[in-house]
Structure formats: C-alpha cells, structure tokens
Amino acid sequence: MTVGGLSVGLAKAPARRSRRIPPYVYLLIAVGALAVVSTVRVFTGATDLTSSGTVQAALTAAVPLAMAALGGVWTERAGVVNIGLEGMMVLGTFGAGYAGYQWGPWAGVVFGLILGLVAGLLHAVATVTFGVDHIVSGVAINLLAPGIALFLSKLYFADAPGGGQKQSPRLEDAAKVTLPGFSDLMGTIETKRWFFVSDLAGVLRGLTTQVSLLTLLAVVLIVATAWVLWRTPFGLRLRSCGESPSAAESLGVNVYKYKYLAVTASGAFAGLGGAFLAVSSGQFRDGQTAGRGFIGLAAMIFGNWRPGGLATGAGLFGYTDAMALRSADAVHALLLLLGIALIVVAAIQYRSGHYVLSGVAAAIGVLFGWWFFASDEVPPELVGAAPYVVTLLVLGLASQRLRPPKFVGEPYRRGQAV
C-alpha cells in the first residue's frame, strides 16, 4: 500500500505548478506595499501605521487566528469541514489555564493542544466513522465545548488561589526574545521618521523585539504544514482524500485513516490556538475566544486553503485589529490606505479581464478615498468593525479564484463510487 501511495506522489509531482510565481515577485510586492503605506504615513502623520508597537500587537493578535486557520487547512484538505474550531479553541484555553497555572506556560500549551486533539478526535469519529453531517457535528462541538470548559472551570478554578468560577489563576507568559543590538538600532532609525527607511525599521523592530516563543512556534508550524501537505507523499495522499476520496482509495490510500489524522490534527491546532490566547493574555476566562475560531476559518477560506494565504489573512486581520485598538488616527489613515489598495486591486482585476469586479473594487476604493478626505476621524462605533471590513474587502476582492478542495463537506463511505 505504501508503494502504491508513493507512486501516486511521484507520478503527479512533475506536472504541477507550471506558472509558479518566483519569490522575488513577492519581495517586490512587499516593498511596493510598504512604500504605499509609508507614503500614507507621511501624508497623514499616523505613525502607528508602521510603528513597531503595532507590528508587535498585530503578531500577538494574529497567532491564535492563524492556528485556528491552520487547523482548518488540515481538516478541509482531507475533505472534512470543521466549524467546531471555535469550540476546540475554547477547550484549548481551558487546558492552558488548568495546566498553565500549575506547571508553567509550556505545560499549558501542551495540555491545551491535547484537549483540542480530543475534541478533534470526537469530530473525526462523528463525521468519518458515523457519517454525521460535518456542520451538525461542528455546531454540536461549538455548543458543547464552552459548557464543558465552564463546568470544569467551576470545578477546578473556583477554589484555586486567585481563580474564580469563570477564570483561572494567573498564568505565566512564555519567554520573549529580542534580537540584541539589531532591535535598538532599528528603534533609533524608526524614531527618525524618514520616508520608507523608518517604516521598514519599524516593521523589522516589531518583528524582532519581545517576540514570544509561542509566535516563533506558530511560524514554524505554518511552514511545516506547507511542507508536509505539499511536499511529501503523506501530504499528497491526505489532500487526495479531500479532492477525490474514491480515486485515492482505488490507489490504495486508507481514506479513513487520513481523514482521522487530519481532523485530529486540526483539533490539536485549534487547541494550540486557544492555548496561545490564554497564555499570552495571562489567564483563562470564560468566553475569551470571542469568535476567533470563526475568524480563523474565514482567514483560511480567503487564504484559498493554503498556509501562505491564511498567514496573510490572519496577519491582515491582526494588523487592523491592533490598529483599531491602538490609534484612532491610524484607523482614519487606514481609509486612505484601503482606498489605494482597492484601486490597485481594481487595476489588477482589470488586467485579468474581470471588468465587473474591477469596477466594484474601483468604486469602493474611490468611496473610501472620498470618505478619508471628507472626514477628520472614523466614528468610534465603526472603528471596531475595521478589521472585518478591511479583511473582507481586500481579500474578498483580491482573490477571486478561491478553490475549495473538491470533495470537502461531502460524507464519504468506504468503497462508494462517485
């Protein structure tokens, strides 16, 4: 069977990626984007657009979302929809609270991961073995998990020193690292407020100062997922279960096994996301996830079911979320930035022949530009919506060629013909 699986991997590999975008193009895009942001920063004076503090906050906010999204990639690539990510995240926060206050942050991370994994296994049993509708099972987990977490928290935290019925005692944060020397140098350049150079320094400083080891772990996991799912025979077989399980089975892939692995792994990632959230906020609280699992799921969809895409989506959301919480000026400047971004999107879509889409993007872009010049600030009632609006518009209009795995969400029985 292994040999059969391997041959699938080998036979398909050369045919892939005829029009792969070379890495330097991504670099150029990044430089161009930063130049635009820098221009807006100079023009509006909203230094928080590229300050190291914003970048740091964005990273912290993005990590739990990215972990949930990564869980989504694993499960959906194997053909199982998992909207139970939110619930699995809740269990992760509880696990981190329970083990974290007793044995330190890393025990919390491991325990959160295990609880998420157990919930993932439950989802796998329901959807793969018993063929329960994926949405129904996911919703059940979302309803069940907060109840379990609350019950356990009343049981274990109510009498713990510093705990309460709905919150754990304080957790120690994971260690944070700073690139010595470099961070200070960048800090000096950042305060000069030079065009582009200071902005680049701000971003680099944010990425190298007080970075939690948890964040580094998340980056490693995203890269590792990309490698495992797209560069190994194991990953190819796993993805084949999401594209065409009958074909995979006919070639000797044990579809049930791969689905089980993928869904369980997805629960573990979501649990990890919850654990990151609890450890970095210093405690478990009831209702702490506040829909982050669902946002992660959205980041995965906008990210076209790929690790790079979901990292971009989570990063964009984290960035705007950090901005909305930090500075009202920056949110106002964001209007202009969003306007420019949408017009760029419009130009790209026009070149690819999507005229209607291009028109819509251009119209909304002009509208935001007009809004920027016609107002002095964004009403505070709307500031909180900024992350959702920005992520939706930019990713929604930029990536129109979303392609979910072909067999995702469909029940699959062993031996069935399609």
Added chain:
Amino acid sequence: MALGLTLAACGSKNDSTTGGTSGTPSAGKPASNLKIGLAYDIGGRGDQSFNDSAARGLDKAKSEFGFDIKELEAAAGETDAQKEDRLRQLAEGGYNTVIAVGFAYATALEKTAKDYPDVKFAIIDSADPKVDNVANLTFAEQEGSFLVGVAAALKSKTGNVGFIGGVNVPLIQKFEVGFAAGVKAVKADATVQVKYLTQPPDFTGFNDPAKGETAAKGMYDAGADIVYAAAGGSGNGVFKTAKANGKFGIGVDSDQYNLPALADVKDVIITSMIKEVDVAVYDFISSVKDAKFAKGEKVYDLKAGGIDYSTSGGKIDDIKTKVDEYKAKIVSGEIKVPSTK
C-alpha cells in the same frame, strides 16, 4: 425548619414602628418570609469585579438574615428575551425580592416588573425602568473617576494619561467623563487618551484581556504613563502591559490591589475607583425586610459612601491629602462632576 426559626427571629427583631410610618408606596408589615432571587450580569459570581461585589452583598444579607436565596447566571451574547425569562423564572418561583445585576436587564425588567406587581425588584446601574415596584440603584461613578483622575494627573510625569473603557455604553462613558474632568482639574493641558475596546452589542470588551493589553500598549507607546481601566476582566491585560513596560494603571469597581487574581501585577495599580455594589445590594434587601422599600432611583455617591477611591499599596500616599481635598469639595457640592459629554 431551623431556617424558619431564624427567619421568625429576624422578623421579630425589627422595630415595626419605623416600618409602619415610612410612607413608601409598598409599606406594610415587616416581611419575614422573604425569598430573594438574584440574576447576575455576564461574568457572574467569580468575576473578581462587579458581580462578585453584588454577591458579597447577597452573602452578607444571607448570613445575617438567613433568607432563602436563588442565584441565576447570565450567558455571553444572550438576548433580552433570555434575560426576561430569567427574571420571570425567579418571580414565578415565589422569589418576592428580585435583584437584577447590571444595566443590561433594563428592558427585560420593564416587561417583567409590570406582570408581577407584588414582587419587589431592584436593578443595579440603571435609572430605567421607572415602574412602581422597581428600585433603581445607581452609582455616581463619575465622582470616583474624578478622584482617580486627580490622582493620575498628580502622579503622571508625562502629562499624558489614558482611559480604557470595556464597551462604549452610557454607563462606562460616565467613568470616562469623570476621569477626564478630574485630570483637567489638576492639569488643564494634560492629554487624556480614550479607547473603548468594543462597541455594543458586542460586550466582549469586558472580558478580553488580550484586547486590553493591545490598547494599553498603544497608549503607553503614545506617551501615557498611567492608564485607568474601566473594562472589567479586560483590565487584567492593561495591568500586565503596565508591568511589562514599567508604567502604571488604575483599577475599577473593587480595590483591585488586594485581589488575589492580580497579585503578581499589583505593584502597578496605584489606586482603584471603588463602587460599593455590595452595600447597595445589602441595603436593598434590608429595606425590603424592614418594609421600607422605596421605588425609583437611589444614587450611591461619594457623599453616601457608595463610591470611593483606594490607597492600598501606598503608591499615592504622598498626594492623598490633595485628593481628599477634591473629595471634600465634591461631597460639599462645591465641585459638580459632569456625567455626560
């Protein structure tokens, strides 16, 4: 049966003369058969803050009077209909004294109270609904916030302080307005940065330390050195950031310096705006017990001792006399603290 005995004993202990002459619309003989129902706000018992304070008042009343008590918890993101169900459940269950903790119950209580005219209701933090059998227990949070604003302005080295509100609702705006007024009273040119973590109907801003941390970091980066957190559980994130950056914070609702949950960050809490919800709850229960129920708004302010500021930790001992001067002026009415923008 032991309970019944205690109740009878309590009832006979009251002097019924005051009860008879109080002239309140509901005056009658002192109640000895009280059953008390209490509906918590989001967070519930164990939130180390607002709800716990209400719970303390309830516990005190229970240990002194020994009434039959039922407590019901709220869930995050629930509707008015669910809140109404909770209140009705208590009223239907024979609980003739019902306390709704939090302004979020206002709409639900208006509907419920009218259907149960014999039940005495109280709502905390809301001047609505105005119904004959509802007592509205409100606090002059702006006055306490004014005092911690004074303390912040006196202690700030940068002349730049911050206010973080959990959710942008009129109740929390009272904290902001009072705080800003206090700061400006000392230093007219001081900067007050203001941020609300979420907008209604999203109430997660009271329960998201990660958001509090991000917002506070932004304020400290922008030059603030003291941030007042009127954000429930999200305040924990504010204090965490303060500690990590060598800055300071101000607590809310209870004396947060002394909360075990905040023991490792207490060094940064220079003072807290204290709101004696427990006093209000206890007073209300004993007023019903003594048949002195009074409908309408009862304001717990600085003068009445329902609001105060804390000095635990000794961080503001050097300026305490100055803050107390302002306190005396507010109590005497010389300073009128605004409560709306």
